[in-house]
Amino acid sequence: MTTAEEYVDFAERQARGSSPAYERLAREVAGDDELLALLDRVPPPKRQPNLLFGVVRLLDGPVGDYKAFRTFVIDRWAAVEPELRRRATQTNEIGRSALLLPVLAALPQPLALLEVGASAGLNLYPDRYSYDYNGTRVGTSGPVLPCSLRGRTPPAALPEVVWRAGIDLNPLDITDPDDRAWLEALIWPEHDDRRERLRAAAEIAAADPPHLVRGDLVEELPALAASAPPGATLVVFHTSVLYQVPPDVRAAFVALVGSLPGHWLAAEGPEIVGLDEHPADGLHKNVLCLDGKPLAWTHAHGRSAHFF
Structure with missing residues (x-):
């Protein structure tokens, strides 16, 4: 599964009906070649939507508006990338x-x-x-x-x-x-x-x-x-x-x-x-x-x- 396909799958099968914000973000990321290229720099397990969105929120980034989210990830990639690499989706639900x-x-x-x-x-x-x-x-x-x-x-x-x-x-x-x-x-x-x-x-x-x-x-x-x-x-x-x-x-x-x-x-x-x-x-x-x-x-x- 490509990174784009992973984000579409997340939007369709996990976020749909549960998180409108994450569904929108995932669909937009799936069609954003520049963001996908950044994500493809990290190992596959570190590209997953839950991890990216969680890291952005940890760094006090926006997740309600895609344009603002995209700008934050690109401008702050030097901070986002190391967090992706060291963190894991340890959702203690x-x-x-x-x-x-x-x-x-x-x-x-x-x-x-x-x-x-x-x-x-x-x-x-x-x-x-x-x-x-x-x-x-x-x-x-x-x-x-x-x-x-x-x-x-x-x-x-x-x-x-x-x-x-x-x-x-x-x-x-x-x-x-x-x-x-x-x-x-x-x-x-x-x-x-x-x-x-x-x-x-x-x-x-x-x-x-x-x-x-x-x-x-x-x-x-x-x-x-x-x-x-x-x-x-x-x-x-x-x-x-x-x-x-x-x-x-x-x-x-x-x-x-x-x-x-x-x-x-x-x-x-x-x-x-x-x-x-x-x-x-x-x-x-x-x-x-x-x-x-x-x-x-x-x-x-x-x-x-x-x-x-």
Whole structure:
């Protein structure tokens, strides 16, 4: 896929109906030869729309008007390019906890949670948030995460989590102002509800910081998984992570995680999990899988989970 095609795909399948500002920007970038030439100077993973738009927002650039956005990127390319190269789309969207909760609550309790691609580890606290599934409330504290749930009854109670840890190439410290600013910059401009939830989740994590290990997901996983407490059900999970992992490393991870005790819970794009189909509405959706078995179509930010 060319850079232009990637931006068209983002506009059509991800931003459409969710972020008018990003949809407009992505369509304009796709037809802008000068901007595309600049983007093609950086490695392919660093050209993605979410990353570019997040970097511009981090640098206090405009995203509401394309002319102003274009001028900012070109004039400030000396600042934009190094940020693209050093940053990654570490969107720590806690709304995804609403997708995982029905499965987590149904597993043998208590749980030991190990998140791969953990960012700042905010999805390691599913037991500290509240949920609204079609008007049914689960939980009584923390930010409320709304989710349209089909094909599955909302869980009767929150899971019991006795251990939580994560792995990331560049784990973020939720108490660090720069890391916190990057997480906020990754939230799409119209999504004030997500921004408020991030801030509430940040307070929870700052009061009880997760154990985050810096390193490669394949190299670090065995030792960290082995440190989970005996008697707890180990759940290795990740959401919208593997698309950023090279295919050979991804294959090694899948083989490794399948050999571990406990369960493997993932929400990734259908092409990542080997599902040769897409939702009927044409929008981008992830597939929620347990131990490699597809369970549901899920919204990337956690707004819906439609079980098969």
